[in-house]
Amino acid sequence: MKASPEAQLRLLELADLDTELGRLGHRRRTLPENAELAQLSERAAKIRDAITIADTDLADLDRDLARAEKDVDQVRVRIDRDNQRLDAGQVSNARELESLQAEVTSLRKRQGDLEEVVLELMERRESAQALRDGAAAEGETVGADEAAAAARRDAAVAEIEEQTAKAAAARVAVVADLPADLVALYDKVRASSGGLGAAALRRGQCGGCREMLSTVELNEIRAAAADEVVRHDEGCRRILVRTPESGL
Numbered sequence: 001m002k003a004s005p006e007a008q009l010r011l012l013e014l015a016d017l018d019t020e021l022g023r024l025g026h027r028r029r030t031l032p033e034n035a036e037l038a039q040l041s042e043r044a045a046k047i048r049d050a051i052t053i054a055d056t057d058l059a060d061l062d063r064d065l066a067r068a069e070k071d072v073d074q075v076r077v078r079i080d081r082d083n084q085r086l087d088a089g090q091v092s093n094a095r096e097l098e099s100l101q102a103e104v105t106s107l108r109k110r111q112g113d114l115e116e117v118v119l120e121l122m123e124r125r126e127s128a129q130a131l132r133d134g135a136a137a138e139g140e141t142v143g144a145d146e147a148a149a150a151a152r153r154d155a156a157v158a159e160i161e162e163q164t165a166k167a168a169a170a171r172v173a174v175v176a177d178l179p180a181d182l183v184a185l186y187d188k189v190r191a192s193s194g195g196l197g198a199a200a201l202r203r204g205q206c207g208g209c210r211e212m213l214s215t216v217e218l219n220e221i222r223a224a225a226a227d228e229v230v231r232h233d234e235g236c237r238r239i240l241v242r243t244p245e246s247g248l
């Protein structure tokens with residue numbers, strides 16, 4: 001393929017722009033904020049789960065407490081009723097009196113037991129509430145961290161997009177100045193060479209793969225016409241652009 005030395009030189013400009021575009025794309029794909037956000041969202045999900053579990057525990061404990069308090073009330077009512085009968089002197093039969101007194105004693109014991117259950121349930125409820133409050137507070141911190149990371153991510157993306165648009169516009173301008181067949185060859189080589197289609201030949205070294213060219217290869221390039229598009233045939237196959245520093 002033939003192309004003017006000026007057009008070949010501009011391929012280096014195109015290669016620089018493509019390197020820049022590749023760098024920007026890589027930066028966008030690997031923004032640390034994205035990993036940070038993924039981690040925070042995982043934490044937020046765990047916190048939401050913990051809050052759901054704490055809410056279920058609280059609802060269960062509230063129900064158990066209401067039941068236990070109702071039991072205490074019922075026992076208290078029975079004790080009061082028995083005491084009233086005793087105080088009113090309604091029971092004269094000795095055996096009946098004895099059995100009523102025994103009932104009051106056993107009811108008092110039951111009341112004590114039930115009150116202990118109520119106390120224990122109240123303590124458990126307090127712990128469950130503390131767990132829920134702690135999780136909710138942590139959730140707020142994580143939410144604020146998420147908002148901050150998202151804002152940083154958005155700012156970085158906006159900056160990358162601006163630089164990408166600039167480089168892409170510059171690329172369009174360079175491509176418009178170059179012969180279509182040269183750009184087509186460059187793009188083909190670029191696609192098969194990890195994103196870099198052309199490189200400068202500097203002091204006998206390929207700027208693409210960094211290999212030194214053999215004397216034979218250098219002699220061939222030396223003999224080639226200035227408008228002949230040469231490639232690193234024995235190496236990376238990229239287009240080699242001759243510059244005053246090529247060492248030819």
Ligand SMILES: [Zn+2]
Nearest residue numbers: 206209232236
């Ligand atoms: Zn090479």
